[in-house]
Amino acid sequence: MTGAVLERKSGVALWRQIADLIRSDIATGVAGQDGRLPPEMELAKRYSVNRHTVRSAIAALEQEGVLRSEQGRGTFVRRRKRLSYPIAKRTRFSAGLGNQAGSTLTRLLESMEESASQTVADNLGVPAGDPVIRLDTVSEADGLPVSRATSWFDASRFAGIDEAFGEHASITKALSACGVTDYVRKSTTIEARHASADDIRLLRLSAGAIVLVTRAVNTDSDGNPIQYAESRFAADRVELKIESD
Amino acid sequence: MTGAVLERKSGVALWRQIADLIRSDIATGVAGQDGRLPPEMELAKRYSVNRHTVRSAIAALEQEGVLRSEQGRGTFVRRRKRLSYPIAKRTRFSAGLGNQAGSTLTRLLESMEESASQTVADNLGVPAGDPVIRLDTVSEADGLPVSRATSWFDASRFAGIDEAFGEHASITKALSACGVTDYVRKSTTIEARHASADDIRLLRLSAGAIVLVTRAVNTDSDGNPIQYAESRFAADRVELKIESD
DNA sequence: TTCGATTTGTACGTATGTATA
DNA sequence: ATATACATACGTACAAATCGA
Numbered sequence: 001m002t003g004a005v006l007e008r009k010s011g012v013a014l015w016r017q018i019a020d021l022i023r024s025d026i027a028t029g030v031a032g033q034d035g036r037l038p039p040e041m042e043l044a045k046r047y048s049v050n051r052h053t054v055r056s057a058i059a060a061l062e063q064e065g066v067l068r069s070e071q072g073r074g075t076f077v078r079r080r081k082r083l084s085y086p087i088a089k090r091t092r093f094s095a096g097l098g099n100q101a102g103s104t105l106t107r108l109l110e111s112m113e114e115s116a117s118q119t120v121a122d123n124l125g126v127p128a129g130d131p132v133i134r135l136d137t138v139s140e141a142d143g144l145p146v147s148r149a150t151s152w153f154d155a156s157r158f159a160g161i162d163e164a165f166g167e168h169a170s171i172t173k174a175l176s177a178c179g180v181t182d183y184v185r186k187s188t189t190i191e192a193r194h195a196s197a198d199d200i201r202l203l204r205l206s207a208g209a210i211v212l213v214t215r216a217v218n219t220d221s222d223g224n225p226i227q228y229a230e231s232r233f234a235a236d237r238v239e240l241k242i243e244s245d
Numbered sequence: 246m247t248g249a250v251l252e253r254k255s256g257v258a259l260w261r262q263i264a265d266l267i268r269s270d271i272a273t274g275v276a277g278q279d280g281r282l283p284p285e286m287e288l289a290k291r292y293s294v295n296r297h298t299v300r301s302a303i304a305a306l307e308q309e310g311v312l313r314s315e316q317g318r319g320t321f322v323r324r325r326k327r328l329s330y331p332i333a334k335r336t337r338f339s340a341g342l343g344n345q346a347g348s349t350l351t352r353l354l355e356s357m358e359e360s361a362s363q364t365v366a367d368n369l370g371v372p373a374g375d376p377v378i379r380l381d382t383v384s385e386a387d388g389l390p391v392s393r394a395t396s397w398f399d400a401s402r403f404a405g406i407d408e409a410f411g412e413h414a415s416i417t418k419a420l421s422a423c424g425v426t427d428y429v430r431k432s433t434t435i436e437a438r439h440a441s442a443d444d445i446r447l448l449r450l451s452a453g454a455i456v457l458v459t460r461a462v463n464t465d466s467d468g469n470p471i472q473y474a475e476s477r478f479a480a481d482r483v484e485l486k487i488e489s490d
Numbered sequence: 491t492t493c494g495a496t497t498t499g500t501a502c503g504t505a506t507g508t509a510t511a
Numbered sequence: 512a513t514a515t516a517c518a519t520a521c522g523t524a525c526a527a528a529t530c531g532a
Binding site: 012013015016017019020021024035042056060082084085170184187188189190192193194197200208211212235239240242243 | 251252256257258259260261262264265266269301302305329424431432434435436437439451452453456457480483484485486487488
């Protein structure tokens, strides 16, 4: 909001830093509350840069679908607030976002059987190298990608879960079809990093964007691990909310 | 690890993107397991860039204290794994990191009485504009800054908590001095964004770095809010871990 | 010890991107 | 749109340090 000092010679172009600031301010409600951005000249003065530099930032955000400029009228905000994704014992994607978005959808990108890496094996409680089924999915809310996830299941217990997912387009329902009527989240770790090329493509982000990475283990009602998942959330579109029971 | 495609003309310099990749790979243990980085020529081939571009990335990470290059020998890793910061009902900084770091320390940057903003008021359950006490702190583990936090307390109930903190250098102990012997975390939201100029300075980060932002409310044993805190964690040095009870 | 292979350090030239005026 | 300055990226060449044969 107030004249933040931008970093020159940092490897990040000024227009990109300004674009990141504006995007973040819109997401947090600091800017664009009235649906419009201040005039370019005002922004240029605020950031102490040339008006053309502000224009580059705005052009990038137009490309991203965040802003819309109209000659002679001004620059307007297309989208506003972040979604709030709840993380609790009973975390399910569509149920958690249901009241915030009009429509939610989880799409299957790829499914395959592979042998468990050390990490996957540890989290699923099987020996490393055992066959596991991997599901790669992308979840959208109101047509905009929110997260992508890679899930692993013990192949011996969940044979056919890939087809079940293809049928129901829901992890919860696919597990149900495999005889798991209830499951709870045991633990979640959260880290943040820059989006990879895959993240940028699949979540429709721009370079330099940030993803929140969660790693979670779900267990059945007996406490046995049934799913290990690594998810990547578009940090500009979602926040994570942890509710203590 | 494998040849990720970097984004050109994205406003983020290639050397910066490569530096971010290498830093992240080191933090997750993908790279530098043996304490050394592959030769510059090999990295250049992997990322499909000129050797000089890799050298710029390495230079930035040397400046940050992540790497150390020696002529004729190679490039070596100074630090390795991320700290894991637990978030649970009873979250306390030093206790949570105690077993991972040799020493932990929380320093007071500033304390002052101010009138509550709408957000602070909502979270503390007081009317907006009421006097509140704000504490700005930085926490370090093994001499490296891990997080900075801004905490607000109801001034009418916690008068003198700033002096109490100055004496004990611990929020938990300062609360205890104010008669709160136990408290639990009610809720936490997590988001991620690029570090601000202040974050970069106080957490000793480099431009383009990422911070994990948490907003949390702590309540006393009767369920009354006693503290609202906004924390910023250096995403390269820490992950957040949520344990379900 | 000398030699060659490997690896990092330095220097020059050129083209393109970024930022200002 | 033009001009100017600096940052970024590539290509090439060679120097300096290390290591093992």
